[in-house]
Amino acid sequence: DYTWEAASRISTLRPYGQPRWRLRFTPISAGLHQLKVAGVVEGRHVELAPIQIHVTESPQWPGVLEPHPNHSLLRYRRNGREFWAAAMNMRSPYDTRYDRVFPGTAWKPWNLKLYADLFQKYEQAGIKVIEVWLASWWLAPEWIPDARQNHGIGWYNQERLWFLDRLFELARQHGIYIILAIHNHGKFSLHCDKEWDRNPFYRGNGGYLTNPEEFFYSKRAWTDYERFVRYMCARYGWADNLLAWKLFTEINLTGRNGSWYKSAWVQKWHQKAALAFKKYDPLRHMVTTHWSGSYETAQRSMGLATLPELEMLTLDAYYNGNYGVERFYRLLTQTFNFQNQVNKPCIITEFGGSPWADILPHLYQGLHLALWTSFFGKLPTTPGLWWFPMVEEHNLYQEYQAINRFASGESRASLTRWHNRNPSAAFTMELVPDPSPPQKTSPKKHNFELWALYSQSRILGWIFDRSYYLGNDRFYEKPPRLQHFTLFLGDSSHGENNGTNLVPGKYRIDFWNCRTGEVINTHRFTVTGQNAQLSWELPPFTGDIAFKIVPDN
Template sequence: MIRAFLFILASSIILLSDLPASELKQPLLRDGAWYQRWYLNKVAEQQLNTKDQLQLLCKWTGQNEFFTHDPQGLSEHDQVTVNLQTDSLPPAGSVLYIFTKDWDNLWRQLRFELGQATEWQLTVPLAGPDAALHWGVVGHQRPWHQLAASQLIEFGLKFDVEGTPPESEQTFTVVSITGSSPKPPVCEVRNILPGPDLLPVGEKYELSFQLTHPYSNPFDTREVDLMAEVTRPDGTQTQARVFYHEPFAFDEQRFHADLEPAGTPDFRLRYTPTQAGLHRIAVRGHVGDRTIALPSQTFQATPAPDFRGFLQRSTDDPLLLTWSQKDGEHCPVGVNVRSPYDNRYRDSFPYTAWEDEGLTMYKRLFERYAALGIDTVELWMSPWWLALEWIPDAPGNHGLGYYSPWRAWKLDRIFEWAEEYDIDIILLIHNHGKFSTWCDSDWARSPWNAKNGGPHDSPTRFFYDEETVASTKRMLDYLVARWGYSPRLMSWKLFSEIDLTGKDRQWYKHPHMATWHKTMGAYLKEIDPNKHLVSTHWSTSYQWVNRDVAGLKELDIVLLDAYYQGSGANKLYVTVQKTGEFALDIEKPCVITEFGGNPYGDTMGHIVHQHHLGLWSGYFHKMASIPFFWWFTLLEEHPGLYSRYRGIARFIDNEDRTGAEFHSTVLGQLGYCELRTPGRLLLWIFDRKYYYSGRLDATPEVHDEAQIQLELDSGRYHVEFWDPTSGDILITREVQWDSGAKNSLPLPAFERDIAVKLSPLGQTELRER
């Protein structure tokens, strides 16, 4: 939405001559380079000759924009005055706009009617309430704010005629542009908006306020350091950091809609209560050398029996995950939805009709996922999507130490949709390409690169340079402050594919990598009030994992790929099988967050068949989560694949693999997998010939005489036979087992695969294998 607000300030102009001489600074913006801009087939600029005087030749029938780049001196003044003159009266209806453009190309202007005069002294405010009141905005809804003057890239004059312009020219001379010395700042906390007085446990409490204190970078905790001390109902205390926030407007109904800056920036606190009762919040800290303390706030948290808490490692089984306020295992069902678009997908599947939807894709997918039983996604803070620090190649990107308000707001919105549709998020902080010179490299465009004004000539220095380590901690401060409140955050994922960083394939084995992960993992555990899981990730398969990193106690879970070389769905099954053995060996939860052929895909037959194999083999080889399919768009373009999630989600619902032993083998043409606990036996039997065929048109064989020999104690058992595709129970039986006889379990006729749930009746328990 485009909105323009124009103001006539004739009645409120403050003449510079009325100010004390001690407050004047001259000249300002007068001796630098000035330009004239035209809007023809494309925008063109011409530098003006300002050697003697700054003269602006206006052709009333054309465009008349004159400006200077990078007017940094403006931020040092409370107001600026332009003294302007001409030799003859301007035409009737002529107006002058004094305009600015900031580093996100946001245009603001003030409108002056030139009237019947030949000299003008025009004063405009640059700070305080007057500036926010008088500057009009065009193409956005962000009023002038505290940082506006320091973010300008243009200051200029625009002449126009309202009505029919004459076929004439007129020269205006800029006699001077002067500024007033800044007055001592009025340091206040304004517009405090507390959260609700009453909210359920597990819901977000959000407090916002604005500051008039001077600051240059609100993201730098050395300059703006505000913390909330939260006293919980049981008397214990925790801390949560306050963060800087810029609001935006967004039309969810528009395809590939972009953000529109809207509203005044503020500071916010987010906190999620985990106890019922009275909470007290005290916000204190400093901005520069000034101490700040907000009035104490209170709220009451009401009981919420369905609140699960935050995801954590199981204390009863080293391979599994559980909720902090709910018993039993939680096994996520996930898809890797790293960004709304992926050039590699277009390369691997060139027939695709996929279009980049932008942010709105997440709402559409989350709604669909929730209906299918998909409850987790992976999301990337990559350079092309949500990285908070990057070179100025998109609005909001302004290099190191300045965290993109645009991208942060997008991530806010994704978390809001995640809360609406009960979707959990693995949040990737750094993808490998940011810090690699040899694989998917983004180093040439990196703000850490010295060629772009950054601190390093090599990406490897990111992992051990002391100042960079300190700046990374400040960035983590911001992440935890803004999103650490959320129970929908499954894990902080420090890196993707750490073995692809640095200068070659072996660099990740350097001790610096382990030290960096130990440092950042420990720091996240120190500052995160909700102790979210911390993880990192390796490419290709478990074979590339270096155990000096994977074994760190600061890392809660190990994230992996399950790719293979060449072609064949059978290779995926073997990779998952061995990944389960690897998890058992390192005694840590392992999650496959990427699979789908080799790194560039496979034939469509193998991709489709292994999608199903990946979901089920991951569960039966005791992965902490159902493996995340990489080609999420393929699910959209081959919607039959979606039903596979409904099948696995229904099957595992209310199951608990705590203490379960897993076993897999080959029974002729059939593959056999089992999970066994004293009270439960789960089986999955699949047709290897069909799933390994690589053919979409393969005709599945009917298996109508299959029997499975099982080691069971004598007794009666309840047996359910499930359709893995639909998640429906096909048949229910009760069987009598005699351990002294040669027993086997006959399977009902099936195609492709079948799943079984078997539980003892009465006092019978399942024996160990």
């Protein structure tokens, strides 16, 4: 074991006690279990006496996460309840790009203490999914001898894995799920973020591969990788807060050039790797991989993206240059369509302007739109912001708290998505300005984006001002106060019948402040079955407003 100075920003481990074996066991069923331990020690076969464990039922345990069977969402395997949460990309405690992109930052390299401190705030804000990388500079178990206990292939760094043990335990205490990225692209790349010359598989470092592409088809490399998979499943397969094994980040950036990821070898390797994790993982966690840029990169390798062994996909949502938030918003909405195309959950694990960020106003507005658009677009989680220190340094937790308050208790699996840019005949929603508002308060012409999730007993809606959020020249302006607008809800396919699709009964509509997550106005009404259309004057708002129509019990 090790001792760790929890108060230290740069954590140094000190060996403590004698080496020993530990067992973590996560039973998936109640009843009597028998544990048998056998192995080889110094060439001798050793077998311990069987141990019996009686497991009682735990109604509170929801089980691990899995794809929803009928929707591109996630659910708990044991109780079938839908899972949705805000996400954050915490691949490592520090990022050299952050210093360059945010030159005024006070952020410094941290270690495990960073996660211990931030997890408390994440729990309060409703951030329940993070991504962690087994990066060469952070937690990679196998790497060249450039850090303590790094000894190359087949030697798993126990100090780094001790940190990963604690990370899973800390996350579990705060209800946080981890997407664990096994390899970042640079380890196996000769053209982007190149780390191949430091990879233990490289012949120049005592390995046996001459270029990174051989990793995907070398029989010897596969033997070593499968042994690694077996070890990782044995050590972390217990973790019910492991959301998925992520085989690669930005697989399209591996190899000697940008086309290698489309090869049959890469597809075949992913299939074998996913099956290996399923073979050795006792809880059969999901397996995924990842593409850089946006969904468009994954779309160029549909053979890989549609592999049934990859139950979910992870993507980026970066735009090139300084195109601004409008391009990001389009990427989000197009990702919804791609998710429907592959028919599996797609999580955006990286966003934040371009790969080199953007001006702060663009990042602020992009974060707000990412949270709300992903909920109404029915993504499994919110996108994970790459520049996670920004949330802490600029205290943006209220953005996450607001969407989580609104989303609390909702199940989107039973709701149909509607968007005014792609409307359906079964539902209509309009925002109309008052034709004769009081003098000096007449609203300027605004272009609104309208989203809804609806059923016969529930309607969730979100309205935002495109001219403010997507107009690149408006970010330094104070958002205008919008008032004297009427919201109309109706179903054009039913003529003068119940235009909202709501079954008869008593309802209430709550209007929500999207920045604070607070209800600012409530109206009660009755649907008799004769309503051709329902309408309410919106309370004054700035930027955007949300609403819920629910049965008034």
